[in-house]
Amino acid sequence: MDLTGGFEELFEDAPCGFLVTDADGAIRRANRTFLAMTGHRAEDLVGRARVQDLLAVGDRIFYETHFAPLLALQSSAREIAVDLRRAAGGRLPVLLNAVMKDEPTGPREIWICVFAATDRRSYERELLLARQRAEQSEKEARDLAGILQASFIPPSLPRIDGLDLAGVYRPAGLGDEVGGDFYDMYETRDGWALVIGDVSGKGAEAAVVTSLARYTLRAAPAREPAPSGILASLHHAVVRERTDRFVTVAYAQVALAPGGGCLLTLSLGGHPQPVHLTGAGASRVGLHGTLLGMLRRLKLSDVTVEVRPGESVVFFTDGVIEGRRDSELFGEDRLERVLLEARDESASGIADRLLQEVSAFQSGVLSDDVAIVVLKVPAGPPGSDQRDR
């Protein structure tokens, strides 16, 4: 290219618009490309208009609050997206790059490159809309998961004279997926039933099985007195469902003893053993049984545990002991240590403390859902230790 006298032509006919302005945006020069893009005449701009005047109002605020400060602070600004007002009406989406030039002899100038960006900006708008839609869908999924999840857990546990009960639940991660943890407590013809369980997997399919588990467990005691028999009913119901999910459940039949305390008849279907907290320490109760809904052969048993005044039994899902920090698990030892430290607190005190420790261990973001139910027999003879509720 012959540049003899050609820089003027390069300025005027460059493949982008050029503006030269004063530091406050007053236009001193506009090249031919810019005039052709916008339809403005040089005599209407030079000495008469500021860049801000050519912008839509929203962009004018952006210019004053972002573009001008950036130019002042770092002498340049790049890829600023604004709409220019055309002479004939309507708008031209453009991208601006600008530098602040310090002229040693005169006042400062701003040099601005103007790129037409109609296609790019409409594509970006599409992307933005898609992102907003995705965020909205995510929020709806999270809300739905929350509502569904809440239906797996009673809004409050029943109030039973002579027992102090508490349950807590916290979903994994941000809670945007339905987990399979559930618990429940309800009256049966032989007293009370306390169940806690966990369906493998997450999402809608797991939710269907969780629902099935809850109503099966509620209905079964009418036909089946023994906890192990009730778990067997659930096993068959899950097998009939032809799902590849399986379920773990701890089922306890709770009978209040006339002299205070209670008897738990406990059966475990693949579920972690609850912890029995007594004055002597912490021990695990119940006999390990098979997972429900998976194996052909079932091995389930019933064990009776006496819970005396001042003692408690802590039921939980595997999200507690399998809570993960890097490759380290929360584990059984930590579980027992936390529970022994908290054993003199109320049922909700114990449940909250354990949840808090599991959560803190994982820096507040759980790797798996956690459900905890604590059954405590308040110390002292029945009636003498009834708290005001």
Add this chain to the structure above:
Amino acid sequence: MSVLERNHVKVSGRPDGKPLVFAHGFGCDQNMWRLVAPAFEEAYKVVLFDYVGAGRSHLSAYTPERYSSLHGYAQDVLDICHELDLSEVSFVGHSVSSLVGVLAANAEPDRFANLVLVGPSPRYIDDDGYTGGFSAQDIEELLESLDSNYLGWSSQMAPVIMGNPDRPELGEELTNSFCRTDPDIAKRFAQVTFMSDNRADLEKCRTRALVLQCANDVIAPEVVGRYVHAALPGSELVLMRATGHCPNLSAPEETIAAIKAFL
């Protein structure tokens, strides 16, 4: 996390000097005072900070509830004053921070001695018998403009911008970072700023005040500056030669001289 970390508070100047607190407006961060604040370090204890959600503040401390009105931002100012045990505070607020300063001074009048309001507006949207300069539609357009201009923000960039203030090799990537934050927060701050109506708070203010009004300010036009001056009991009004909305950057000497003359 302490308040000083949360708001990225920088204290300089005379340790035994009277406190002079500089507050940035919507858009950028405490760098807006870079050309002005040093001129006061000889005589004052100079306090700079970023509101939660701006600059290098801790974004984790941002909650939409707290910052759903300018009172939440005023609480940031009060938190900093309490943390540093400041009294006889002179507060210099740019743009929306002017009104934040008025709210803070109204909440604890004994703590504040002077308010300097640079380009204040108690309400941006026109109302019956009141000219703010904007329509609700204009503000909608601003929010769209923010959307288009925050495309480059991504969660990957956030730690770079937030965590490495002193690493010049990141300069290339950090372009525009003085005036950039999480786009959701920026949009909420824009909404709170431009939808606010704090006209009633001006009349309650009993703190000595200076209104600095620029020429050709599209964000806070002169008619609004005069309104603020009339509504603030006993305030002074200075019409500056500087043009635009940011005299702290475009005309630092004139800004410094006006503040010094008032203080």
